[in-house]
Amino acid sequence: MTTVTIKDVAREAGVSVASVSRALNGTGGVTAETEKRIREVAARLRYVPHGAARSLITRRTHTIGALLPDMYGEFFSELIRGIDLAARTRGLHLLVSSAHDGMDDAAAALRTMRGRVDGLIVLSPRADASFLHANLPESLPTVLLNSPLRGRRYSVLNIDNPGGARAMVRHLAVERGLRDIAFIAGPPDNFDAQQREEGYRHAMAEFAPGAPLRVLRGEFTEDSGYRAGAELLASGKLPRAVFAANDMMAIGCLLALREGGVDVPGEVAVTGFDDIPIARYVTPALTTVRVRIVDLGRSALERLAALLDAPDQTATTQADTLGCDIVVRDSCGARPHARTFTNKAR
Amino acid sequence: MTTVTIKDVAREAGVSVASVSRALNGTGGVTAETEKRIREVAARLRYVPHGAARSLITRRTHTIGALLPDMYGEFFSELIRGIDLAARTRGLHLLVSSAHDGMDDAAAALRTMRGRVDGLIVLSPRADASFLHANLPESLPTVLLNSPLRGRRYSVLNIDNPGGARAMVRHLAVERGLRDIAFIAGPPDNFDAQQREEGYRHAMAEFAPGAPLRVLRGEFTEDSGYRAGAELLASGKLPRAVFAANDMMAIGCLLALREGGVDVPGEVAVTGFDDIPIARYVTPALTTVRVRIVDLGRSALERLAALLDAPDQTATTQADTLGCDIVVRDSCGARPHARTFTNKAR
DNA sequence: AGCCGCGATGAAAACGTTTACGTTGCGCCC
DNA sequence: GGGCGCAACGTAAACGTTTTCATCGCGGCT
Structure with missing residues (x-):
């Protein structure tokens, strides 16, 4: 009645759990016919693999974490949108964690990420180098956004x-x-x-x-x-x-x-x-x-994905800068505006 | 050199893994003195428990998933903000999954959530009852937002x-x-x-x-x-x-x-x-x-959290509606506006 | 006919935790 | 002084997967 596991599928299909795993993951080693049978049973039982169990052995979560100072303002929502957009095309999930006023708060958030994410995107505009060094697991690929930090340890991406x-x-x-x-x-x-x-x-x-x-x-x-x-x-x-x-x-x-x-x-x-x-x-x-902003989020995720695919690729670990240009609208007087605008209301 | 596990802490502190677990989780059963020693070792080794492993046995991820049709527009970012705000105060994490154009896309997203989240918030303005019935795991507490669906199976929250x-x-x-x-x-x-x-x-x-x-x-x-x-x-x-x-x-x-x-x-x-x-x-x-909108997200999460705390509490499973009022600004002529505004530019 | 190789399958280990259960050692009471 | 209870701690099972390794047939070759 509760959740159906891979064992249930195996029993029902008359095979071992190993074969079920092979069939469902498309690894070779099963006859086309048994694979079909297993797939049918899995579909009938509505089996869906348990993410945590899989991650535990696979050491992959297919999830990346985003650590943001807070979530107010359009800058952050746009950024998340960009990250999410790129994550989706890569089949990655997004674990967001925002609004960290204090350092210890952020530290706690960072800790709980262990084992839940494959990599991290951190927006830390405050110059807290020591904090990051102390709290970021060595092994976790990380992309820093708008950070004063440099160095080969993280990949950093800044705005120009x-x-x-x-x-x-x-x-x-x-x-x-x-x-x-x-x-x-x-x-x-x-x-x-x-x-x-x-x-x-x-x-x-x-x-x-x-x-x-x-x-x-x-x-x-x-x-x-x-x-x-x-x-x-x-x-x-x-x-x-x-x-x-x-x-x-x-x-x-x-x-x-x-x-x-x-x-x-x-x-x-x-x-x-x-x-x-x-x-x-x-x-x-x-x-x-x-x-x-959307591109900023997007490229942050691209960089992170590259890091995940080739963990010891120091080439992509270098700091990089995203150019920006100016967009001229009306508020600087470039275009003649129809009339002087004075509105005391509100 | 790679990740440090609970075993490393145990060995270093000269105790068993069970004691480490007990000490770090604050469950009783360890002397104040050994707890202190274990904590010191854990801090020194920078030990942080592996989320997936913990979830596997605990059957709790302390994460809730948000399934949104897409991420464009301020409505959605505001909604996420509300959800995140409430999640943070409850110590929950947020796994967002957006931009599901097709049904099968959403179905895939739904599947990968199994074992990664304790509950779900689904914004599905399209009237796809059968889809949800087919793809939502029976056992996963779910709050539906702005959905035509009714019934005791999910908790639904609508705008008035x-x-x-x-x-x-x-x-x-x-x-x-x-x-x-x-x-x-x-x-x-x-x-x-x-x-x-x-x-x-x-x-x-x-x-x-x-x-x-x-x-x-x-x-x-x-x-x-x-x-x-x-x-x-x-x-x-x-x-x-x-x-x-x-x-x-x-x-x-x-x-x-x-x-x-x-x-x-x-x-x-x-x-x-x-x-x-x-x-x-x-x-x-x-x-x-x-x-x-922020309140909408917030109450959605509150409801979900209530569901998590008391799984078979049908009381909170009823449909509910969030009232809305009108806010009068200038575009309806309620306030006299200074002058007629005509701007051909752009 | 006997072997060799190979493809399909199963058994079991492993991942890193939590927790039920068993085992100590110690102080206490009768 | 022996048994009893209890607190502290260790052992091992369990969670649900993936993956290595072994096993089993079976067909083709010499």
Whole structure:
């Protein structure tokens, strides 16, 4: 009545468990006729092999684990989508584990993965090298995403944050001629945020030498972007452009400026970073640095799969960077916008 | 050098594997002193128990599987977020399996879940009762989401589609006084779509008797909503309001109307269903039926967890419905909007 | 006719745990 | 002082597979 095991099938088909295993797995060694009989019995009994038992002996789970800091925001859902997409075509399953505020929390999650996954994709933007070294099993193939870590031990895949930031500043400063560019930075301990801010600083020196540098603190949240916008308003001295370290902050800033009666992009251009899906729907549509998030997830999984197939292939273990370009929409004034937009409502 | 097992710990600590198991699991039967020694050895060797082996004997994986039709759109990512949130607080892991176009694809996914999960959350808006009956293991606790299925075999959790549709039509027809309401329907084989369309029809009869019924076909995608909007424009006879069966179609329609130079909500009100995060960011902000998607995922997991704790508890196996209310923003004209908005660009 | 080889099959070990059961040793009571 | 109970610990079975190894026929070759 409960679950039917391989023994039941064997008994019913009048063969040994070994033959059932061979027949169902397509390993050779059984007559076509007995294989057929076994298959019929298995289908009739609705037999489905027990994953854990199989993994135990096979040492393969066909599952990869994804460890994410949390699950809020479109960046993460897009990333998961990319990973899942690629996993599916490879016949892999996806065990997600998100929202790890504390280190010990993440450590616990990491532990429970042992024996349940063949490999790991870890998004750890915080620079916690020692943590990973301490908690990642040596034997588990791992791909690190957006991590400051280097080295032959893991395979790391990063976004081209400096390049993206540079391209955006270049666009604003030289193509649009806006030299007075403020920057809304992300959390200081976040690796992407660090790289983007540094990219901004370098690019400003390159494309707008002598222009004032203005950096506001943010937390990658819409709310912190809103506060940064409010801060700009309150300062009484608006920049000609605001470059936010991610899209959600750009949107928050946009809302704040809009409420303050500022014409975007007429008076102030606003741009972001990531190109999350929402970016194209806000008004004015957000000019931003396009990170192909889905592709990021996809290639992370591809790399991991390659690692699984050839475990000691150090070739794929090298660090790599995913390029990103800028996508120009309305919020930077590249296209003439019909009218000044002021909406005090909401 | 490879993985360290419980035997290694036992040998190193000078005890038997049984004692190691007892010490590490906190089952009684070991001196405080030996437990301490064992714990130290385990920590030093970086021992972490093998999940599959443990599950095999324990018959518990502490993992639940989520079977989703696909992973596109914010609805699904929000749902997963809700499930994950609740799973984390219960110490459960999440095995996601998405994008099942064909039945056999889904069946395969279902099979591989055996022995890897303790329970299942299945989102199957298509009315495929026989499929589930055929492929769901009898013994696996299962929560069905947005499913037409009833019965004591599974626990099902639905959105109050009729109520939501009714509330929206009521708002448009009686509170806003717009009786000429067109409807953009979803895929015909989708259960939610069916219920929402029926809800629209009933509510129209109730709140706008005699008013013309106008139903356009859609596919739940932004693109199909756009086409529906274009169709309305081409017809030369615009309704006073458009009620789309989901937000993405509403947004597509919004864009089409905007491009056609139609004032929304001045000439035509546009409303949606779901309240996905994007809804509040479009201009005008979308009035919609709020489905607390995160809560939906959360309660699905809560139900499943209850099922796991008390397997033969038929009390929680009953069908249940999650209420939804409408959230009024700008796209239905409830608030006076500053100016007519026409933007031919893009 | 006797052997050899090979293809099909079965028996049993192995994977890494948990747990029921048996075995100690010790202190206690009568 | 001998038996009894109990706590601490070890032994081994069990979970459901896969896989190695041995066994068994059987046909073809010399």
